[in-house]
Structure formats: C-alpha cells, structure tokens
Amino acid sequence: MAENTDVAVIGGGYAGVMAANRLTQRDEVTVTLINPRRTFVERLRLHQLVGGSHDAVVDYREILADGVRLVVDTVTRIDAAERSVMLATGGTVGYDHLVYAVGSGSADPRVPGAAEFAYPIATLEAAQRLRPVVDAAPATAAVTVVGAGPTGIETAAELAELGRTVTLVCGEVLGPYLHPRGRRSVAKRLAELGVTVLEGPDAKVTAVTGDAVQLGDGRDLPSKVTIWTAGFGVPDLAARSGLSTDALGRLLTDETLTSVDDVRIVAAGDSAAPSDLPLRMSCQAAGPLGAHAADTVLSRIAGEQPAPINLGFAGQCISLGRRAGIFQFAHKNDIAKGFYLGGRPGAKLKEFVCERTVKQLADEARKPGSHTWAKDDKRQQLLQAKRGEAPATAERAA
Structure with missing residues (x-):
C-alpha cells in the first residue's frame, strides 16, 4: 500500500481550488484547503456586487472535490523546517507538500488621504463595505473611480449604467493592456454611459479628502465616493x-513553480513569481498555474521531474455595464492584437467567461486532471532574452 501524503493548500481562490481539486487524482494524497472564508469569491464579479447585480460568491460544495478538507482559518506563518503552518485560531496544519496560493488584494495607494477616504474593491470584504456607501450616496453625488485597468473600467461602467455621475481617473492611459482600437471602443462606450474619462500625465491623483480628489495639475474634483482600483498587492x-520573494512580495520560484528555498513548497496564481518573471495577475493565469502547481507536487510524490510552466494567454475581457463589453484578443505571449469583440457580443462573452471559469473548477472537482490550457512555447526565449541566462535556481531544502 502506498504511503499517505499530506498536501496543504493556502488560499481558496481560483488557483487554490484548482490545485486542491487536481491533487485528488491520487487516493493516497490527503488534501487540506485553508481559506479565511466559507465561500468562494468570484473576483471577476466584485464590481457587480458593488452595483447590486450579483453577490459574487459561490458555495464551496459546488466547486470543491468531496475529498478535500476545508479549514476556515487564516495562516499566520509557514514553518518550512517543521513542515507546518500556524493558524490565526492557534492551531497548526502539518504537510508533506505545500501549495502557496494566497492570491492578491489592493495595493497600498501611498497617496495622502487615500487609505482613509478612498474605498478599495479588490476583496469581497472591501466590496461589501463599499456597496452600502454607494447606495447611501445621493443619486446626483459625484463618484470618482481611480485606476483604469479592467476593475476600474468595469466599476465605472457598472455605476454609470445605474445613473451615477462617474469620473474615471486613468493616470496615464485608459486600459493600458488594450490595443488602440479596443481602447477607442471602450472610450466610446464609457462616453455613452456618461463617464468622464481623465487621461494623461496630469490625470494622477495626488491626494484624497472626504469630499474631493486632487490631481497632479492642481485640480480638485468633487467626490462624494472615491473608489480605489489602482494596483494590486499580495499578502506578506x-x-x-x-x-524568498520578489519586490512585490510574490513567492520566488523556478519554472516548475517550486520555491527557490524549499522543494516541498510550490506557488500558484497571483502570489507566484516564477523565475522572477511573473505572469499577469488574472484568473486566466490562476487556473492553469493552480493546475500546474498540483502537477508539480504529484510529480515529486511519484519521484518524477516536474515540467516547466507553459501558459499562453487569449486576451482580456472587460464588462462595460450589463449590456456591453469587450474581449480584447491577444497573442499567446499576452500582447494585445488589433482585433476585439465589443458591444452586446462582448458582454455575452464576458458573462460566458465568468460562468466558464467557475465551471472549470467544478469540472476539475468531478474529474481531477482534466483541465487543459493554451500553451506559449516562447517563454524560455523570453527568459533568456530578459535575464541573459537560463532561469536561476537555488539550493533548496529536501
């Protein structure tokens, strides 16, 4: 009879759930998923939670394999030497292998007044705190959304469609990922919704107060509700x-997603920095990274050499209210193409992506090992070109 192996997964987001489900391929592997919440958060829908069109949560019973033990708690420390993690409630969970999938949240805005007066939206709790604030504001109150990535665009559009007076402060440019053609389409839709879009070097927030946002050119924008969507940070x-981590705090790994410090720890999702060249923070990367992290652990259990990560992107999907959206197609290396799908078809495709992303987790729970993803064979070339050498590894604990 094969010896039992205990695998702990920290984080129950897209990457963590995918990894936990995939690990159940082997009967002799016991999987424990540790997450601070009792429900799965559909992060793709947090702007809908704020707008009141979705609660952005899913019961874990719908997406988590029966064999996975769910521990509702927060990990406060990893003791790699003892192969255990400490919990906020005072207990510990031991492991033979550990999957680090803690995800990401809001970045420290580092702008005077932002932490005090602006509302983040990157976590379930933050979005839940924001929703009653928006609901309580007068219908004509000025709402300012800071940050013009997907979350900022989606939040601005969602609230504008409800009749709110919204200003979107972009910093440099609207939708930095988008191809200029796609960007023009998004700008047109936002204009139709009545969103005021501020771009350029002067469209950077320098201070936030309880009723205004100050820009780099000295302008003060009246703002009853200020929503901060700029940047992501990871737990420390x-x-x-x-x-070992990168500058942002992501766990440094080799190309198999194995920690450069400890062969028994692998990372997945937004909190992973393979070869110090991390992939874009997104659920599009989280699922495959979670699956690959599980494959790395299963390979080590079997005494086999894990494979390097190979992941290709399809693009970026952004909702523009409930009736329009855009799917910005991209090359596999995650560079936007000139082609996009907009309008109502774009909205339907975004909704399909949201539903499909959750369904993929449920499918993996029912049939572990079934999840597949697009490949991009040029990553090794990118690594060598960027670093001038093969990906570095470090001596690791056995």
Missing part, C-alpha cells in the same frame, strides 16, 4: 515566513 505571508 511568504516574506514573514522567511521565504
């Missing part, structure tokens, strides 16, 4: 636990 759990 890895750094606090003495593990």
